[in-house]
Amino acid sequence: MxxxxxxxxxxxxxxxxxxxxxxxxxxxxxxxxxxxxxxxxxxxxxxxxxxxxxxxxxxxxxxxxxxxxxxxxxxxxxxxxxxxxxxxxxxxxxxxxxxxxxxxxxxxxxxxxxxxxxxxxxxxxxxxxxxxxxxxxxKDKPLDSYIQVFMIFAWIGGLLTLFAVITDTTIWKFFTALGAASAVILLIFKDTILGLVASIQVSINDMVRIGDWITFEKFGADGNVTEISLATVKVQNFDKTITTIPTYSLISDSFKNWRGMEASGGRRIKRALLLKQKSIKFLTAENIETLKGIQLISKYMETRNTNIDTYNKEHGIDKKIAINGRNLTNLGVFRKYVETYLKNHSAINQTMTLMTRQLPPTSEGIPMEIYAFSSDKRWENYEYIMADIFDHLLAALPYFELEVFELPTSMDVYLDKVRDEKGE
Known part of the structure; x- marks a missing residue:
């Protein structure tokens, strides 16, 4: 027809x-x-x-x-x-x-x-x-990366088919020629191949998800992951800037993913007070009676003081000199106060690690470190909780006759020299 x-x-x-x-x-x-x-x-x-x-x-x-x-x-x-x-x-x-x-x-x-x-x-x-x-x-899966991988294979298949149609040859002949030029192709498409491999590894190993908070110091990234593609990972920093990281860097370099913290029961507080070494001393009977008035440690002070007195009497310790026998120190009592204070703090997760420890002395004083976890993991609330704790502890130091270490100014040096001359 x-x-x-x-x-x-x-x-x-x-x-x-x-x-x-x-x-x-x-x-x-x-x-x-x-x-x-x-x-x-x-x-x-x-x-x-x-x-x-x-x-x-x-x-x-x-x-x-x-x-x-x-x-x-x-x-x-x-x-x-x-x-x-x-x-x-x-x-x-x-x-x-x-x-x-x-x-x-x-x-x-x-x-x-x-x-x-x-x-x-x-x-x-x-x-x-x-x-x-x-x-x-x-929502938190790198779907863009998966789709790009599939599209790469689709485009490769399509280009090979187009080549076969235009040249009237089979695809297998093209692969034969491709093998001879593989070194050149690998050099030209090195970044694409590395990105493809990295994207697959990141997805399989679940290293990063959309929405994860990561810190990557090498690229100045500190924020939430907004996009994961074949070649790049986009991070929106907390100052609202955008940092683009090559996907391959996630498996070749070290970075910090805060997902574990967000999935746990709390956010870690790890900060130390630097105490002046000269302010540390043994407690006198008057000091002990004064500290018994602090409710958080009153029971501890009663029990501990009784045990120490009993031990010293049983062993005939001469207490005319304070260093003899067993004694309480203002730093030791303060450490116990801090620990008790944290155990009674409503914003601290009591099921996770909680301790107050003394670190080795330094040229800037004796660090007394607080190691605990706040129940609230949100950044602004976490900072408020930590500031509230240290505000209280700094204000509490004078009750234990302890001082925070500060680098001396020229006036401090002059006053110390005057006191030494006067024999004070």
């Missing part, structure tokens, strides 16, 4: 006293334009029908996956499939007398078909990614 139509057009042109060569060219042109117009109209009709059907179906369905299919133009690309197949079948009829042109037309349609398939795959993958991001248990 199609050959008959072609013959009718050709005979009509001959009857108009047109020479055979011109008639052949004009016949091919008329048929080409006619087929393209008919197929184009068909493509438009199919698109309108699919669009109407897909939009109405998306509105009525309970899931929102089909909404993402419409947004990412999946129905639009599907509408091109049937018209493209018709072009592949019909257009060669217009060029039966032009074998070379027929080959070019067929290759062009095959190339368009490959491009259409790639666009369709990309739209489907984007729809899947957008849908998965709406699921609560998938």
């Amino acid at each position: 199609n050959n008959g139509l072609r013959r009718i057009v050709y005979d009509y042109l001959i009857q108009t006293r047109m020479d055979a060569i011109t008639a052949s060219y004009l016949n091919a042109l008329i048929l080409f334009v006619g087929i393209v117009l008919v197929v184009g109209l068909l493509d438009y009709i199919i698109w309108k029908v699919l669009r109407f059907a897909s939009v109405n179906f998306a509105r009525r369905s309970s899931t929102n996956f089909d909404n993402f299919l419409v947004v990412n133009k999946v129905p639009r690309y599907v509408a091109h499939i049937v018209p493209l197949l018709l072009l592949y079948e019909l257009l060669p009829l217009a060029f039966l007398d032009f074998e070379y042109a027929e080959g070019i037309v067929l290759k062009t349609i095959e190339i368009l078909a490959v491009i259409l398939v790639l666009l369709l795959i990309r739209s489907l993958l984007r729809s899947i990614k957008d849908y998965l991001k709406t699921l609560p248990h998938m």
Whole structure:
């Protein structure tokens, strides 16, 4: 039937006293334009029908996956499939007398078909990614990275197919040539390959998720991960700046992920008070009686003082000199006070490690470190809790006749010299 139509057009042109060569060219042109117009109209009709059907179906369905299919133009690309197949079948009829042109037309349609398939795959993958991001248990997964990996394989397959179509060779021959040039290809695509490998390792080992708080000093990153792609990881710092980190750096360099802290029952407080060594002393009986008035340690002071007195009497200790026998020190009692204070603090997680420890003396005094965990892990609340604790402890030091170490000023040095001269 199609050959008959072609013959009718050709005979009509001959009857108009047109020479055979011109008639052949004009016949091919008329048929080409006619087929393209008919197929184009068909493509438009199919698109309108699919669009109407897909939009109405998306509105009525309970899931929102089909909404993402419409947004990412999946129905639009599907509408091109049937018209493209018709072009592949019909257009060669217009060029039966032009074998070379027929080959070019067929290759062009095959190339368009490959491009259409790639666009369709990309739209489907984007729809899947957008849908998965709406699921609560998938929000922190590096979906962009997964999609990019799939798209890389799709583009590689598509490019190999295009190469085979254009050159009229098989894909296997291309792979043979590719092997000979593998060293050059590895050098050119080194960053892409490293990013691909790193992205897979980061995903499999669950090293970083969307929303994780990470600290990467090498790149100046300190904030939450907002995006994980094949080549880069984006971090929004707490000052609202954005730091971009190469994905490969996450497996080649060291960084800190605070997810463990956020998943635990508390956030660590690890800070020390630097105490002046000269302020440390044995407690006298008067000092002990005064400290018994502090409610948090009154019971401890009673029990501990009684035990020490009993021990010294049983062993005949001469207490005319304070260093003899067992004694209480103001630093030891203060350490017990701090520990008791933390155990009674409502903002401290009592189920996690809690201790007050004395670190080795330094040129800047004796560090007395607090090691505990706040129940509230939010940054602003955590800072408030820690400040509140140390405000109290700094204010409590004078009750134990302890002093915080501070680097002396020139005035302090002068006053100390005057006191030494006066023998004070």
